[in-house]
Amino acid sequence: xxxxxxxxxxxLVLIIALVIWAGIFLYLNKIDRNLKKLEREEQK
Amino acid sequence: MNNAYKLIVLxxxxxxxxxxxxxxxxxxPGLGDKARIIYLHVPMSWIAVLSFLLSMIYSVxxxxxxxxxxxxxAQSAAEVGFLFTILATVTGSLWAKFNWGSFWNWDPxxxxxxxxxxxxxxxFSLRSAIENHDQKAKLSSVYAIIAFVTVPFFVFIMPRxxxxxxxxxxxxxxxxxxxxxxxxxxxxLFSLFSFTLLFFWILNVRMRTEKLKLSRISKNNS
Numbered sequence: 001x002x003x004x005x006x007x008x009x010x011x012l013v014l015i016i017a018l019v020i021w022a023g024i025f026l027y028l029n030k031i032d033r034n035l036k037k038l039e040r041e042e043q044k
Numbered sequence: 045m046n047n048a049y050k051l052i053v054l055x056x057x058x059x060x061x062x063x064x065x066x067x068x069x070x071x072x073p074g075l076g077d078k079a080r081i082i083y084l085h086v087p088m089s090w091i092a093v094l095s096f097l098l099s100m101i102y103s104v105x106x107x108x109x110x111x112x113x114x115x116x117x118a119q120s121a122a123e124v125g126f127l128f129t130i131l132a133t134v135t136g137s138l139w140a141k142f143n144w145g146s147f148w149n150w151d152p153x154x155x156x157x158x159x160x161x162x163x164x165x166x167x168f169s170l171r172s173a174i175e176n177h178d179q180k181a182k183l184s185s186v187y188a189i190i191a192f193v194t195v196p197f198f199v200f201i202m203p204r205x206x207x208x209x210x211x212x213x214x215x216x217x218x219x220x221x222x223x224x225x226x227x228x229x230x231x232x233l234f235s236l237f238s239f240t241l242l243f244f245w246i247l248n249v250r251m252r253t254e255k256l257k258l259s260r261i262s263k264n265n266s
Contacts, residue, residue, distance in 0.1 A: 014065040021061060025054055028249065032045060035252050042259060 045245050053245055056238035063231035070225045074143075075211065081139045083231055087239035088132035089157075093199055094243065095125030096164070100192035103185035115181035116254035118188055119171065124247050126164050133157050144209055153210040156198040163191050177261075 005012045064083040072079045102118035105111070136154070137147045148154060167187055174180040203210060222229065 010065045014061060017061045017065065018058065021057055028245065029050060032249055035249060035256070038256060039252065042256060
């Protein structure tokens with residue numbers, strides 16, 4: 001695996017980009033869910 | 045936003061990242077692999093223009109209806125647009141370092157995006173300088189409309205009437221015909237689509253936050 005990534009650096013870039021994207025997605029999703037909870041409380 | 049929408053965003057951006065990095069591209073003289081920036085940099089600029097347009101539309105609606113919800117929508121759209129303008133500037137600047145030799149060259153493209161950042165920076169300064177909600181909404185709506193008039197000039201016209209190093213014929217050539225390899229073009233268009241979906245989700249979260257703040261302020265006042 002390490003040998004493959006050393007020879008094909010674009011795949012390493014892809015892994016880094018996917019990790020960043022996963023982090024952004026999970027954070028945005030968490031904000032969205034918390035917001036939904038607050039909106040429901042506001043309506044009560 | 046419902047879960048299906050979020051899933052589509054997750055899958056489509058993941059596919060864009062795969063397409064951006066590992067799908068082979070034809071050799072482009074003077075650019076090489078650096079041409080891959082088009083998949084990420086251009087969508088940032090496109091979203092910036094789209095959000096400034098939405099900010100202008102919501103501002104017009106505020107002036108017509110005098111509804112503060114329209115004003116917070118305009119503010120949210122301008123904020124997201126500002127964020128994506130910064131992302132377009134930073135990605136372009138990183139690319140410029142490796143293609144032109146320096147992070148900042150005062151190329152017409154760089155100068156025009158810098159002026160655009162100043163124009164919208166002034167919009168937020170204006171908003172933070174006024175305490176009265178109605179007055180703030182009225183003045184900033186007028187400002188957002190005037191600010192958007194400059195956007196097509198700085199994004200589409202100015203960089204094309206002045207000599208620039210910025211690659212202009214990568215997508216469309218001088219005769220207006222599409223000048224891109226079909227595989228690259230499909231990834232590029234899919235990227236525009238995917239980032240637009242992501243933009244609407246971010247905008248939705250931002251608008252709901254501002255609406256919630258607004259409703260709490262009106263509850264406290266009453």
